[in-house]
Each structure stands twice: as structure tokens, then as C-alpha cells.
Amino acid sequence: MFRILVLHGPNLNLLGERETNVYGAVTLEEINKQLTEQAEELGASVEFFQSNHEGELIDKIHQARDRFDAIIINPGALTHYSYALRDALSAVSLLVIEVHLSNIYAREEWRHRSVIAPVVQGQISGFGPLSYSLALTAACELLKEGAKQR
Numbered sequence: 001m002f003r004i005l006v007l008h009g010p011n012l013n014l015l016g017e018r019e020t021n022v023y024g025a026v027t028l029e030e031i032n033k034q035l036t037e038q039a040e041e042l043g044a045s046v047e048f049f050q051s052n053h054e055g056e057l058i059d060k061i062h063q064a065r066d067r068f069d070a071i072i073i074n075p076g077a078l079t080h081y082s083y084a085l086r087d088a089l090s091a092v093s094l095l096v097i098e099v100h101l102s103n104i105y106a107r108e109e110w111r112h113r114s115v116i117a118p119v120v121q122g123q124i125s126g127f128g129p130l131s132y133s134l135a136l137t138a139a140c141e142l143l144k145e146g147a148k149q150r
């Protein structure tokens with residue numbers, strides 16, 4: 001069974017009440033619940049962690065090294081400037097998928113750059129909660145491919 005860690009960065013705890021015109025009305029809890037159900041169908045297990053603190057996310061990534069097969073991460077605004085988070089993700093040899101609810105390329109100029117993107121397998125941006133769901137499907141497919149090749 002593939003083990004997948006889902007990390008939510010700063011301010012995502014406020015989903016459902018925060019800028020609902022941009023991020024929608026779905027709460028983080030609802031997103032996590034949907035992912036848990038989807039993971040069950042896919043034969044994977046998911047664990048969730050949200051933090052508003054960069055260092056806590058980095059610690060979690062380090063700890064994930066031998067506990068998980070893949071990380072799905074929405075780094076929030078850290079996406080655009082956290083070299084520390086980027087280095088943590090590239091330090092662990094796990095499959096990593098970056099997700100965003102909003103289309104970061106259709107928003108302010110400063111959101112167009114992700115310092116995380118160069119060290120991940122791929123990025124999914126702009127599909128609301130579906131971004132996470134697509135990432136989970138992709139993670140399972142890629143892990144299956146990898147398992148077959150081994």
C-alpha cells in the first residue's frame with residue numbers, strides 16, 4: 001500500500017472562510033475527508049499535516065523520509081520564496097507533487113514564480129479542491145509505474 005503525506009502550508013487552515021472568491025467555500029477538513037475516501041479506493045493511505053510555520057513543514061518532510069512514498073504539498077505563499085522548503089523537498093528522495101487551488105499564473109505577478117516547482121515531479125494549479133484529487137491520482141499512478149520497473 002502506498003503511503004502518501006499531504007502537506008498544507010500557511011493559511012490553508014482558513015479555507016472555506018478565507019477569500020472564498022479565490023479559494024472557494026470548501027474547508028480543509030472536507031478536502032482531507034475526500035482525499036481519505038479517494039485513497040481508500042486507490043489502495044493508498046494518506047496522512048495530513050497543516051502548519052503555518054515553515055520549520056514545522058521542513059521537520060515533517062525530513063521525518064517523511066522512510067515513512068512515506070510520496071508527498072503532495074500545497075506550500076501556500078512559501079511557494080514563492082522558501083528556498084529552505086525547496087531544499088528540504090529536494091533533500092528527500094520521495095516523489096513530490098506541488099498543488100495549488102488557484103491558478104497561480106493568472107494572479108499577481110509575484111505568484112507566477114514557484115521556487116518549489118524545479119524540485120518536484122510536477123505541479124497542478126487552478127482546479128480548486130480537484131487539484132489535490134488529481135495529485136493523488138498522479139501520485140498513485142507514478143508509484144505503480146515505479147514499482148513495476150523495480
Ligand code: DQA
Nearest residue numbers: 074075076077100101102111
Ligand atoms: C495557493 C496560492 C498561493 O499563492 C497562496 O499564497 C496560497 C494558496 C493556492 O492554493 O492557490 O496560500 O498555494
